[in-house]
Amino acid sequence: MELTALHLLLWFMVAFTSTAQELLSLRVSPKISAVCGQPVSLHCEVSSSQHGLSIKHMEWYHNNTSLCTMNSEDKNPIINPGFTVSDFDCKYHQGKLTLIFKKLQPMDTGDFGCKLRSNKGTRVKSTTVELQECCGQVEGVMEHGRPTCTFTHVYPDGEVRWFQGSHHQKLGQITLKNVEDGGWLTIQSYLEEKKTGLPYNCSLWSTETDRYITSTLVTDLDNSSVSRSPLGNGAGSQGRTLIDLIVTVLLVVTLI
Incomplete structure (x- = not known):
């Protein structure tokens, strides 16, 4: 009898609590x-x-x-x-x-x-x-004879990858990162030595989503640079390199 009464009391408490929760959400x-x-x-x-x-x-x-x-x-x-x-x-x-x-x-x-x-x-x-990942602006220049690119307003952290033609340049790369107000990152990267030939492609790779966020072409023509907008579809380096080569050829033909 006491066990039954206890069960009824527990059932009533649970039912009352559930009803109270439904009354206010x-x-x-x-x-x-x-x-x-x-x-x-x-x-x-x-x-x-x-x-x-x-x-x-x-x-x-x-x-x-x-x-x-x-x-x-x-x-x-x-x-x-x-x-x-x-x-x-x-x-x-x-x-x-x-x-x-x-x-x-x-x-x-x-x-x-x-x-x-x-x-x-x-x-x-x-x-x-x-x-979501983003990069506010990217700029590529020849600074003191070195290919240099700067990514500002970056989130989250990323990895800078350098290409010349289809070759991934890994040696002599220096990358510096600073945390700005609000938690944004400024990432600057440069190569210690410049190789003659094709211009450089500097790309920011997201370590979180495993895709390229944005890229820029660095050329020594008049120390100018071509800035890119963020890559909305996560395009890889090969497609971007081909576009960079086409742009470079057009620039050379125009100057000649």
Whole structure:
């Protein structure tokens, strides 16, 4: 008899807990893979099957640091500046608190959490934001007689690969990396010796996705360079080298 009563009590507690959770729910945006340079929005929305829900407090936080809060007595969300390097904003409308990044920085990726406190209970949910690979700009020049290329606004880390024609140049390569504000990388690479003949192709290889992000052609014609945009389809070195050769031939013919 006592065992049956205990079972009934446990069943009642589980049923009551499940019902309470269904009465109040908190939903956040699923995992986001942000595109470099594009805005990112994270939504946190409250719903309840009971009437009379009163939200006392909502909050977005990152790495245990509050980014913005919304209290019952506030007309608009309160933003806490200085805790992130990215430019962001917060908006609230009918139980939905939205965190908006105009341009996400590498240092502000990772886990984001949303907290809720109401007259029906409390809830906490989290989501994850990743940043896709990108390179803001690449420049290739002949500097002090050495082929040199510089990649700025790079994320994540990458490997610089040099080619002359179809040959991968590995000897005499020096590569320097600096971490800039926001977690971006500046990568500069040069070859200690210049070989005569074909111009050089300097490419940035992503160690995370195993593909080329961007490349540039380095030629000693008037110490000029040709800059490339990021390779959206991850083109390999052979296709890029062929294009570089065609461009070089056209330049030589034009100059003659």
